[in-house]
Amino acid sequence: MSLSNDPRVAAGSGNPPVIVVTGMAFEARIARGEGVEVVYAARADLLERALNAAVARGCSGIVSFGTAGGLAPDLQPGALIVADAVVGPFGRIPTDAGWADRLAAALSGEGPLASRVQRGLMAAVAAPLMSADDKRALHRSTGALAVDMESHLAGAVAAARSLPFAVCRAIVDPAWRTLPSAATAGLRDDGSTALAPILRELLRQPSQIGALIQVALDARAARLSLVQARQALGAARALNMRVA
Numbered sequence: 001m002s003l004s005n006d007p008r009v010a011a012g013s014g015n016p017p018v019i020v021v022t023g024m025a026f027e028a029r030i031a032r033g034e035g036v037e038v039v040y041a042a043r044a045d046l047l048e049r050a051l052n053a054a055v056a057r058g059c060s061g062i063v064s065f066g067t068a069g070g071l072a073p074d075l076q077p078g079a080l081i082v083a084d085a086v087v088g089p090f091g092r093i094p095t096d097a098g099w100a101d102r103l104a105a106a107l108s109g110e111g112p113l114a115s116r117v118q119r120g121l122m123a124a125v126a127a128p129l130m131s132a133d134d135k136r137a138l139h140r141s142t143g144a145l146a147v148d149m150e151s152h153l154a155g156a157v158a159a160a161r162s163l164p165f166a167v168c169r170a171i172v173d174p175a176w177r178t179l180p181s182a183a184t185a186g187l188r189d190d191g192s193t194a195l196a197p198i199l200r201e202l203l204r205q206p207s208q209i210g211a212l213i214q215v216a217l218d219a220r221a222a223r224l225s226l227v228q229a230r231q232a233l234g235a236a237r238a239l240n241m242r243v244a
Contacts, residue, residue, distance in 0.1 A: 016058040018240055020065045021051060021154040024191045027066035030226045035240045043189040044126065044153060051157050061099065061164035063239060064154040065230075067222045068122070068146035068169035069129055071139035075146065075171050078221035080107055080117045080229055083167035086151045087142050088124030093155035096164040103168055106236035113228055120145040122167050124152035130179045139175065146171055168229060172222035173215065180208035183215045 020031040020038045028040040039054050041047040055062075068081060075081075082104045085094045100119070107117045123144035129135050138147060151167050158165035173179055182201040186194045202208055233239040 015240070016060045019051065019054050019059045019062045020239075021047070021062060021150050022064075022066040022191070023047070023148070023150045024066065024187070025193075026223070027226065028191070030223070030230050031065050033230065033234050033239070040191045041189065042149075042187050042191045044149070046189060047150060048153055048157070051153065055157060055161055055163070059163065060240075061096070061166070062154050062158040063165075064122075064148070064151040064167040064169065066148065066150065066169060066226070067172035067219075068148040069135060070145075070171040070174040070177075071123060071135050071142075071147055072120075072145045073136075073139075073175045075118070075174060076221075077171055077174055077218035078116060078225040079171040080113060080225055081122060081146045081167070081169045081171070082107065082117060082119050083122035083151070083169070084119055086122045086124050086155045086167060087144060088152035089126060090152050090156045093152065093159055093165070095155075095166050099164050099166045102236075102238040103166055103233065106232050106238035107168075107229055109232070109236075111228075111232065113225065113232060116225060118145060122151050122169065123147040124155075125149060128179070128184055130181070130184070132176050132178045135175045168233070170222040170225040170229065172219055174218070177214070177218070178211075179215060180211040181205070182208045182212050 017037040020036050022028045022040040023042050028038045031038045039050040082100050107113045121144040123142050155165050182198050185201040186198040
């Protein structure tokens with residue numbers, strides 16, 4: 001799916017937009033802003049199709065933005081990762097160093113985000129990592145700080161089109177947390193969330209309720225960091241590429 005609220009882009013004037021790639025609808029709503037077109041979907045083929053269509057309309061760069069699972073054991077929910085590269089199904093894809101520097105500088109200034117920002121490697125996978133053991137194994141094998149399911153797709157398209165690429169992600173589930181199955185039961189292919197499958201999963205296994213409440217608290221911290229990050233990036237105009 002795709003959304004944009006930039007009238008200059010719609011009118012075909014000004015610089016091409018930056019495309020922001022997310023997996024979930026709530027992340028897309030946070031990412032919206034001037035000079036930005038957001039594409040999102042939870043299913044990889046839908047996301048790739050939407051991203052390629054957006055790139056074909058014209059863009060100045062691609063940013064992977066949203067939540068990520070923690071791999072480094074010291075990262076708390078709400079920590080922000082500005083990636084130097086992504087390692088995943090398509091190998092290692094570097095981000096644009098200058099753009100990453102701008103993102104990190106905008107987030108690391110005075111304010112609530114300054115202590116939460118880290119630079120490093122992002123891992124990417126095709127399916128969610130649910131268990132602490134799986135996260136630990138991926139951290140050992142890659143050295144990555146965090147993992148998501150979209151950055152490798154965004155990076156591969158950017159590399160194929162010679163476009164600048166950047167990553168800004170907030171930790172939603174820390175490395176030591178094993179997720180209950182109810183946490184992903186309601187995720188639709190388009191990135192929205194359905195309540196009924198979650199309730200059915202809880203009825204099947206009520207013992208998940210405590211763990212699901214903790215997931216909701218972690219998600220609240222990640223969402224707050226994303227909102228604050230989007231505001232900081234917008235204020236510094238760091239999300240937008242400067243096109244001559």
